[in-house]
Amino acid sequence: MAAKSQKITGALITKGIQFSGFSSILFVLLIMFFLFYQGIPALFDVPLGDLFSQRWYPIESLYGIVPLILGSLIVTLGASLIAVPFGVITAIYIAEIAPRWLAEIMKPLVELLAGLPSVVLGFLGILIVSPFLRDVLNLPTGLTAFTGSLLLGGIAIPTIVSISEDALKNVPVSYRQGSYALGVTQWQTIWSVTVPAARRGILTAIMLGLGRTIGETMTVMMVTGNAPVMPASFMALFMPIRTMTATIASEMGEVAGGSPHYHVLFFIGLILFLFTLAVNIVVSRISTQQLKRSERILS
């Protein structure tokens, strides 16, 4: 009798877990369906030439999304220029060089940074970073793509540091010992053994960190000025720009359902979705590359 009820409980639990698993897939598919359903009509509402023109001013039905796409890309690019070297080097320092007590303080602190609400970062940006950049770089205004990049770098760094550090820590100690035993210095070991051995984890960290920045909304909305200017050169990094996320966030509330503006906003969401999808595909390709037999046994 007891065995039978146990069997039933087991079956119920299995079903429950199955349901949870499938439901998350279902939700993702529903969201995707909804994005396509609401976004694709933009291609029919707005002539393609207008959609990919250079002026965004929806009040006058100017739906050029090119400056928004470039705006998002330039902020992300700037963030990666800051976050990748800084994050990887910090991870190396924590994993390889810092004394243990310092590493034990630093890592949780860096991870705490990840929990900082982006609106708080935005305030810091408006009150401190933006005036500082305006004065130091002598810019017309401190609300620029670069300000956004700096703060988004701050958002990406904890992810990059945390995952890279784990990857470095997972490099077998014997790699390092083997290298040291050959009379190799610490820096040479880090450069030519430890970092290459952890490269897959570090790449994953970078992609995940940057994936976070491209979808970030609140901070960029507060500090990049939101001016839909076409970035013309590298100097556009130091000019105001408008990102895709900020556009959706600030305009979705007012828009009449079913209007061309509404569909175009969803179309932007779709582009954003495809961007992050691409990032995720790259990450999963890096991290699930078939491990070689010996690496599987030994790691």
Next chain:
Amino acid sequence: MTLGVDDEKGKLNGIEGTKLKQFLYNSSVMIKRKTIRILLPLYMGVICLTGCQNLMANNPGHAANSGTRVYMEDKGSDTMVNLALYWAERYQELNPEVSISVTGGGTGTGIAALISKSASIANASRKIEAEEVALANLNGIEPHELVVARDAIAVIINRQNPINQLTLQQLSDIYSGKIENWSQIGGENRPIVKLSRETNSGTHVYFLESVIRLGNPNDKTIFSADTLLLPSSEGIITEVRDNPNAIGYDGLGYVTEDVKTLAISEDSGKPFFLPNVETVKQNLYPIARDLYMYTNGEPTGELLNYLDWILSFEGQQIVQELGFVPVNK
């Protein structure tokens, strides 16, 4: 940093305390707005797909009939959100059985909420548009208009900037990108950084039509692309306070002592006026507008009582306290 902290400390008492409150309030509204705007359509989509009723709908008529508690949702213009909040608070003190929930989000958002029946009052800093009326009628809503206050749009610059006055034409040229340096209008040799509210703000639309296009409905001039579109009034005030290159505009009620308010004239040769209650009442200050509340059809019951109270002496006194201009009944 210390500068900012000192400023906030200075505001902690008296009427300045409300500025801080409003600052904090608006930032929380901003967060909420963000998530709601992104999630709501998806959430609604899921709900519709699963065949549920629209739970967001909220009919004040029902609430009024059900007896003791009366519930009203008041939503819209960010310019008016403080005013609406003060009215609601005071009115609830006087009438404990009434509860009024006030949210911002912009005029467009408020009207959209009225149309989708999720708000019983829409605050608007511009007149409802023909398209919106059509959409409302389609949903069985008859928007009813009431002017509840008047507002002047103050044009503000940094205190260091020597400019004191501008004509409407000069303002139009600045915002459309024809004038790009302060030296072109007699100021220092500095680039002009133009600040504006986002396009969902009634203030933005009003400024576009009345200032940039100088009231000409056939004019198709728009904001130049490098105009910074900031998500909140505080963002504009902060940037103007700190940046000597900046020019911005905002509702008179939001302008603080930290920035310089410009005197405006309708045309060169005509007199310049600073915005204040007197110049707005006498129609001397050229950038002033009516603020509206829209309801579904002629208001009745508790809703009518509330709107009547807003237009009463007590309601209009609050208007004046908050830096807006009362309407004479």
Next chain:
Amino acid sequence: MTDKIIVENFSLTYSDGTESLFDVDIHIPGNKITALIGPAGGGKSTFLRIFNRLNDLADVREVRGNVLIDDVDILDPELDVIALRRKIGIVFSRPLPLPLTIYQNVSYGLEIAGERNKNKLNAGVEHALQMAELWEEVKGRLFDSAYSLSGGQQQRLCLARTLALEPEIILLDEPTSALDPVATAKIESSLSELKNQYTIIIAPHNTQQAGRIADYVAFFLQGRMIEFSSVENIFTRPVDERTQDYISGKFG
């Protein structure tokens, strides 16, 4: 018999208090194979790592005593540890090549040591692989990943990479524990060849291995060196009762 290595009154404590050494005295002869035997946790690995100062990387609380190699005090904080490590190679228990090609694994140490000449590098790599008895098996695929080798081949590659630096002393920490008997035999035969040129200290992975290849044996128990003698003495006429018990398998 010349004493290559002299250890006097040596004590070592880890910061968490585990696996320490107490008052170890030992004179290790050159050009012989000396085996360190004893139960796990007795301090053999720690002792091995003294000589190339790999313990520097671990959390060591305190070190006392003297360790002299060719009459040079290697515990001197001023000592050039990098140079010391080039002189004293080590092979670990698990065959872990660096994540590089077969060739690079052997040439890596030489290149870091400053060797740039291609011909000398090639010659050095070939010589080292031959001494480790691996050359014949890999000469056709030197630029494959080191992980394409079998476990036994990888271990001989690690030996080769150590030999490439032409050290004076080779330390082996249970070098055959992860290998099958055939691979083990190959390693053992290499070692017997090598002892003519090198001083070898090995922590064998069982007592029998010590009997097969060692000239001298030191018995370690709970951080103390109990007995040091020639392999015949230890296995046939141990002085200490505990050595007797360990050899005869009463504990282990």
